[in-house]
Amino acid sequence: MAWPLGWAAWDGSDDISAFLLSIAAGLAVSAVLFLAGKNADYENLGVKDGFLVVSLAWIGASLIGALPFYFGGTVPTFADAFFESSSGFTTTGASVLSDIEAVPRGILFWRSLTHWLGGMGIIVLSLAILPFLRIGGMELFKAEVPGPIPEKITPRIQQTALYLWGVYAFLTAAETALLLLGGMNLFEALTHTFGTVATGGFSPLNRSVGQYGSAYFDWIITVFMFLSGVNFVLHYRMLRMDFRPLARDEEFRLYLWIVLGCTAVVTAVLLFGGRYGSITEAVRHSAFQVVSIITTTGFVTADFELWPLLTRVILLLLMFAGACAGSTGGGMKILRLLILGRHTRAELKRVLHPSAVVSIKVGGKAVNEGILSSVTSFLILYVAVFVGGVFFITSIGMDMESAISGVAATLGNVGPGLGSLGPTDNYGSVPEAGKWAFSFLMLTGRLELYTMILLFLPETWRK
């Protein structure tokens, strides 16, 4: 929190005390936890411990991260503060703030910083540090991504983390530079970049990126959002001038296809409905919104609530689809969709040829039964959590469209939804119980479901 503190001091505003207080509280909690675990045996980290560390880390970060909002009086209740903070660390980008620009810049900087920190996964961050403390790392990395894991780039986790971190820093620097070149001031360039590479979506402006009305900014951010939704291992390869993995990667190809296809359809529908005057404008806004939603960023340059229903349904579906595995994006992930699609096709073949042995392949390698089972059960769980969420939200009084899109947007870590939670709205008027539910959904989605769900199963706590 030193950075926002610095900014606050620079600005000379009254949020300084809020930060000092938060830092103090945070350090105090850290110290207590450290003392409690002082004599622990780091070599013995099991799978269960891995899951626990991940989920509790995010919850802990969200709790501490909520303090500046709460102490600074930015938001009325702790529920709001926790919502905003977890929205930050889970890189969702849903906000309870109704007038963002009235908030001191220190707080806003902190808001965006929570995105940046959350983006790479606090665990991966820690992988670069924790090895000094001799903690077994592989289990933790598995815990962060319980689903299909892209190939490891280096044998040692520490190096992996450093390289991923390097890519992340590179993207951050590149986008910031380009935005500055376009005339954006430093504060806005940094905060928007944090929101982009983490695919978060918090903007210090009330009207998000749309406020600039600038084609240059829109396209820069579109491109970087798109890149942030790509598997970072591929970026690592590209930075070493190796473009073959990118061209061969089936998940990337499907991701690209979906983006292009949806942009084309949305553009067509918008032009047909006469929403925009020129083709370039329509393409620009379609591309931005499509990429923003599929990467689960959540920046907006248009009030898509005013768009024809078909485009909104497409955007809603993209919230479920999500970005590539190994990126900062949320949702179910394109890789899973790829596997599920091939699985279904294989089953259709099997109906015609019951005795045939049909296996599915991704990237040239066969997908074994265990992985397939993981992916199908993930789908079922995702749907179940979604259904449970909508049930809860409709029970506290929200309408169908807001409930469905709000749950989809938080579970998928997108940010804005439809209905009363649309791009020009905010989550401020949601009943308090709803805010806690949405926060829970954001965490559950970000941590790929299992990590959070397992917290609640008695089995996890048994020896």
Added chain:
Amino acid sequence: MNGFLVAKVLSFITGIVSVSMIWPILWAHLDGGGEVRSFVVSMVLGLTFSGLLFAAGRHHSDYKSVGIRDAFAVVSLSWVFASVIGALPYYIYGMTPTFTDAFFEAMSGFTTTGASILTDIEIHPKSLLFWRGMTHWIGGMGIIVLSLAILPFIGVGGVHLFKAEVPGFGLEKITPRLHQMATRLWGIYFGLTAAQTLLLLLGGVNLFEALTHSFSTIATGGLSPLNKSISHYNSPYVEWVTTFFMFFSGVNFVLHYRFLLRQPGAYRGDEEFRLYTAIVLFSILFTAAVLLSGGYYGSIEETVRYSAFQVVSVITSTGFFTADYELWPVSVHFLFILLMFAGGCTGSTAGGIKSLRVLALARHARAGLASCLHPQGLFQIKIRGKTASSNAVASVTAFFILYLVVFIAGTLFMAALGVDFVTAVSSAAASIGNTGPGFGTVGPTDNFFHIPAAGKWVLSFLMLLGRLELYTMILLFARGTWKK
């Protein structure tokens, strides 16, 4: 692919449908209306078509050579042809302005969906409304045979791998046994219909309405000759009788058969039945609780009665209503949409994903969670006491994915036509789940007349897809089906 044999089988089916028009003709004759002519013309056209099909296949009788592709063709085309023929009376008489509407109504009948394009039902002649009810009844009979005999043979959607053993029948050869099995199941079907008709007559309902409502109930269809559906009677007796029969029409008919073979524990011994019942009870409790806390109805009895009726009606994909549940809280709407997806039991006339698959999916997900904690452990589940093979589970998960995909495609299409969000989502869900009414502008007190024509065709297609458990229709269009 034995096209001639397919044609021959289809000729029988279309023949049966055409000849069935005898009943509405009799009714029209008794009523003394001008509809007789429309029915006669329809019957003649239907029989001519049937004759042509028979002529094409008359030299072929090698039924043993019937393969999977033939089965697909027969099943899909039966429903399509039946709907075309069934639409003729509506169109020729003029009950519907366009053939699109007539086809929609007929398809809604034969797939036992129950969505209607009629804006005022009661102005139409009884014979036409009787035919409407009959399309449900005939469709329901087809479904029973389809789901218990044909689909397991085809091996669709995984259900066949968890099949309930039919006492006295192995499932090796379908042709000789099919005839026997069908007869006994139809016997149960007929019996249930007769029982309900009798009970309704005892409750003071006239013969016409008792028959048409029973046809509609046992087939879990939902088309009613009354504008206000069952709410018209304002009678707790009628409502509870209907609820009871709707519930049992959503139960696997094999269980009925076992029960009648003096096995009192037939129902509670079946896992699927237990899950189905649990879902129904939970939903009724939830709905009643929400309604009570919102002060919707004066008494507890009324609240429970309306909750029970609506819940059972939606989960069995019938679609009758006794209350305008669109006025109920949104959480109940969402629950109902979920029930449309969940559906009734396999081997019944209900639509949806079916409780057995829901059970399998839930257990699979739970196994997934367990394997997170024990990565070395096996990822297996048990259904009906037996370990489910990975093939079986793969079948069910693929079906689930397909169901979602078809639902999404349907929603996208309806959204493209310009209807609102809730209408798009609920009409797609209600069509593929064969429920009937949805929400928004196609709620229980509305109708589908105002839907654009393209939408009516798409929804008809969805009804067909859902009724035939997806694969049958999808594979009909797949290139791979037709390769040698």
